[in-house]
Amino acid sequence: MTRVVIAPDSFKGTASAADAAAALAAGWRAVRPGDDLVERPMADGGEGTLDAFASAVPGARRMPVTVRGPLSDPVDTWWLLLPDGTGVVELAATSGITLLDPLAPLDAHTAGFGEAIAAALDAGVDRLLLALGGSSSTDGGTAALAVLGAHFLDESGDPIPLGGGALGALASVDLHRLRPLPPGGAVILGDVTNPLLGPLGAAAVFGPQKGADAATVAELDASLARLAGLVPAGLRPLADEPGAGAAGGTGFGLLAWGARMGGGAALVAEAVGLPDAIAGADLVITGEGRFDGQSEAGKAPTIVAGLARDAGVPSALVAGAITAEPRGFAASVALADLAGSGAAAMAEPLRWLEAAGAQLARTPA
Template structure:
């Protein structure tokens, strides 16, 4: 009997991390029923981070809140209060792309995220962990800052509309009214290291995922650059400033510190301890691409596994970059015969992936 650890991130829009881990585990057990299989759903600051902390931290409490969604519709959501007084707020659960249909690249905003943060501050949290990722907007975090007391003014000293479009008429940024940070500070759980501006910035890289065509990407970039010029103390080139449509930049302007989302989640889960004595670990995410090595969950799991000398396998909905450092890899699109069938029944194909890996690398687990 061998110990197998299964620690995937969510497969965005198709399966959460817990369901993905369970499906892979079922597949593995169908081939190797006697193995000890441990599931540890992961997150990297994006969608599913609240769920990961809730599972990992005994005594964590959901705190309900109703906020403005990405285009100001009411969204019933929650943030997490940990026993030590830490509040965990997830952008994907308040201002996320999965909350918006159709997409609105110029008008979606992050105000709801700021409202949930304000709710946590009102509850008296000692510190904040802010999970970025999965955003619907490209507003540089201006919406979140506005909800926390900042003012974004046009040439007539009127407030500009929420969203990136509003940044086009921005003339002055007044951060004097921002709420103070909690005593223990604010740590950003970021899932990317992209800067705010440029070829690797929020507009160029993530704008198309939010419905922006080439012309709209230019507008998004121009408006973000205008915003950045009016916040002179924070460099738009700071790694992670481009996270969540530039919300990383806005939070840095508030005084938050940048951290690694996947590493903090793994620590809360005690994943390193689980890997001690493991024969193999399986990780995964919806799309393994050029961004995956920049602090996302599979790269953190692989890093911890390498330090323990444990082989690591990858399961992803699609694999578009070379999966370096993995003993084996499986793409659901390959198993299912295309993206559409893979997304239509992801748990079926995750289970199939678990069974395939058990057959392919089971010999590793027994050696």
């Protein structure tokens, strides 16, 4: 009997990690019904991180909260209180790109993320895990920090409007009235290692995904540079830190608050018991919506494959589209190839995830 661990991330906008794992398992089971399948849905700090923790940590409590969404419309969401007093807050659930249609690259903001953080602080959490990823905005986290007490003012001394486009009018930054971190501090669960600025920065790499054309990318990068130049001098080097560009520069804002950077997928993997599940397995299947050049920068499939490799277990990759060489995987399947096109795969993701599971079961790695 073959033991297979199935640990995908979400297929953003089409299938949750739990649904993806269940579909892959169903496809495998249709071909090899006697095998032992272990489902461990994953996340890397982006969409689905709350769900991964909620399913993995006994006694975790969902804490409902209503916040301002990316364009200030009310969003009913939740943060997670763990039994040890840790609060987990997910940006994708408060200020995420899936909450917007159409996209608004200059106007979207992170105020709702700040409001969920404030709710966790008000509840007296001992520590914060702040999941970044799936952001709709490029505001450097300024709206979130403003909710927490920071002041971002124009030349007249008035607060600038929300959104990355307003940062061009920024004249002064006052962080002295920020709420203090909880006693155990705050850890950023980031899924990328990009700096804040430049060709590998928040605007250049992630702006186009949020609806920014070339001129808007240049405007947003200049605005983020303005922000970085106006924070206290001792904080300016944080713009170059790996992960400062996460979630439209929210990584930079949180670092300036005093949070520290952590590996999102690695921490989630530990929380869901993935290393123990992999020990003794014959195959590990992981995946995400799109496997590309960013995937090797700490995203879930790469972390899962690394854990499998450390345990001497082969791994297979399933993704909606594969546009980079899937190094380190014994097998790979692109849903777009199975379905005939990316659009067809996205229209019926669970059907094609089942098909991928069945294909891997016929030719196991």
